[in-house]
Amino acid sequence: MNKKILQTDADLQNSIYFQWEVEVWIGREFEMICMISGYDENVIKVVGGGFYLRENVLLKIN
Incomplete structure (x- = not known):
């Protein structure tokens, strides 16, 4: 099964709102596997305090 890849700000916002x-x-x-707590144009923040540079990661709905 192919999992949806989160690419846009709308995808990221939905993942926060729906707690995916x-x-x-x-x-x-x-x-x-984690939940996203915030993001900006460069960084994606995850629950627990970690962060990833957007350009370095691929995010898929679990």
């Missing part, structure tokens, strides 16, 4: 769990991928390596 997302998979974080860096390159071809799976990093973790």
Whole structure:
């Protein structure tokens, strides 16, 4: 099954509003499953205080 990739600000906002769990991928390596707590044009913040640079990650709905 193909999972939806979060690409737009609207996708990220929906993931926060609906509290979706997302998979974080860096390159071809799976990093973790988490929920997004915030974002801006450069950074995606996750619940628990971590963050990722937007240009370095691929986010998929879990």
